[in-house]
Amino acid sequence: MRIGLISDVHANAIALEAVLESMGKVDAIVCAGDIVGYNPYPNETIELLRKYNVRCVMGDVDKAVVTGDTEWFNGVTVDTIKWTIRHLKKDGFDFIRGLPDHLDCDGMVIYHGSPGSMKDLVFEYEPEKMCSIFESVEHRIFAFGHTHIPLIKECGDKTILNPGSVGQPRDGNNQASYAIWDTEKKTFEIKRVPYDYKQVQAKILSEGLPELMAERLTYGK
DSSP states (O other), X not given: OEEEEEOOOTTOHHHHHHHHHHHOSOSEEEEOSOOSSSSSOHHHHHHHHHHTTOEEOOOHHHHHHHHOOOTTSOHHHXXXXXXXXXXXXXXXXXXXXXXXXXXXXXXXXXXXXXXXXTTOOOOTTOHHHHHHHHTTOSOSEEEOOSSOOOEEEEXXXXXXXXXXXXXXXXXXXXXXXXXXXXXXXXEEEEEEEOOOHHHHHHHHXXXXXXXXXXXXXXXXX
16 A cells, blocks of 8 residues: 655645645545644645545644634744634534544554644654654554654654655755655655745735745745
């Protein structure tokens, strides 16, 4: 099986469309959460996820949108969450409310942050912390998002995978990021896709969303 893995789409339907086109024929697509927030296309993003039967987990921004609890976030992010709450359609709220906190996909378990919390940030520069977080997980393949930074890491007999961010990369590369897991070849591959980020930036500014969200799309940080 070829499984596409995405994360942190953050209402960037333009980037998501480019990723889905680049991905081509796959047997399944899974998303490690944060499908809305930051960017100006929440309804279009959810429509695409539904169209392609993408299985998603809930991210921390997703949860804030449906609960209204923004205590965890900085002011700029809160502004985008409030904007999303005002513009998201009812079926979008229903879609997000129905998302689980984790998924099992052919032996791979997917969370947004970690098994302990969707808010946990797991970085490559903290290898001991990273491996200790996942040593109690029964699955040998663990996928997560939240950091917006792609990663493939071996921890003993476990493989830890972060596909990076579709909608707001933060590794210094502004191209949309995703991963392909080939279950037969037992391979993982991070892929990058260019997209029309200037179109998204123009929409961000015309909708009155914070300028920082537009700037991030230029620099990938």
